[in-house]
Amino acid sequence: MKNITIGLMLRISCLLAAAAASSWVQTITKGNKNITKFHFYVHNLDGGPKFPNTTVYGIANASITSTSPTNFGHIDGFDDRVTAEADINSEQVARVQGTAAYAGLQAFVIALNMNFYITSGEFNRSTLGMAGHITAADRLREVPMIGGTGAFRLARGYADSSIYSIDLATGYSVLEYKIYVIAHSDEVVWTGA
Numbered sequence: 001m002k003n004i005t006i007g008l009m010l011r012i013s014c015l016l017a018a019a020a021a022s023s024w025v026q027t028i029t030k031g032n033k034n035i036t037k038f039h040f041y042v043h044n045l046d047g048g049p050k051f052p053n054t055t056v057y058g059i060a061n062a063s064i065t066s067t068s069p070t071n072f073g074h075i076d077g078f079d080d081r082v083t084a085e086a087d088i089n090s091e092q093v094a095r096v097q098g099t100a101a102y103a104g105l106q107a108f109v110i111a112l113n114m115n116f117y118i119t120s121g122e123f124n125r126s127t128l129g130m131a132g133h134i135t136a137a138d139r140l141r142e143v144p145m146i147g148g149t150g151a152f153r154l155a156r157g158y159a160d161s162s163i164y165s166i167d168l169a170t171g172y173s174v175l176e177y178k179i180y181v182i183a184h185s186d187e188v189v190w191t192g193a
């Protein structure tokens, strides 16, 4: 009886480990479409140059940024680690590189340009491009996925993100992302020369 219980527990823990290892990316096929879901965490270290692990740097300010109540015209550049779990030391699955421009004169609005470069798994080295609008005060932010390369040529979809944790003292925030993209491999049928 004891052996059966231990055997069962081992099998269950192996199944859980297998599910955890691959759960950051899943693809289902519907008709001629592949729909891929990503679920991962972006680590934004915005503590400034005094921290050696900073991943976000200011690129520019506009002439009105210093007097703008909404930081209008300020642009940040970043290169953030993306991991399968919320812990920064969990498996790196991508880097995300891009810019965030404060684009609202009346509200804290950001025009985001983010490029996910996948570094793990079956889609290693494919990219996903995201560009669009976020209102900083929104709890859930939705931004269009505008395309991709490699396995994600002609992809489209959307990304939902929310703040998983934030530490204002060190400027460290963890953002949880769920990205859904559709890609058809049969969409370009080039028959010309």
Ligand SMILES: *[C@@H]1O[C@H](CO)[C@@H](O)[C@H](O)[C@H]1NC(C)=O
Pocket (backbone or CB within 6 Å): 051, 052, 053, 088, 172
């Ligand atoms: C970043 O570096 C600081 C200072 O070296 C350290 O205290 C902090 O834990 C680091 N942050 C992360 C998320 O690793």
Ligand SMILES: *[C@@H]1O[C@H](CO)[C@@H](O)[C@H](O)[C@H]1NC(C)=O
Pocket (backbone or CB within 6 Å): 058, 059, 060, 061, 065, 066
């Ligand atoms: C933008 O302005 C802020 C506030 O004055 C300043 O701390 C920052 O260094 C400036 N950044 C750039 C890139 O000029």
Ligand SMILES: *[C@@H]1O[C@H](CO)[C@@H](O)[C@H](O)[C@H]1NC(C)=O
Pocket (backbone or CB within 6 Å): 119, 120, 121, 124, 125
């Ligand atoms: C991903 O590709 C890089 C080369 O760009 C290679 O070094 C690495 O081993 C690959 N990783 C996986 C998990 O396939």
Ligand SMILES: *[C@@H]1O[C@H](CO)[C@@H](O)[C@H](O)[C@H]1NC(C)=O
Pocket (backbone or CB within 6 Å): 029, 032, 033, 034, 183, 184, 185, 186
């Ligand atoms: C779906 O993905 C599979 C595995 O990567 C691939 O072989 C197939 O061509 C894809 N199908 C479509 C319609 O994109």
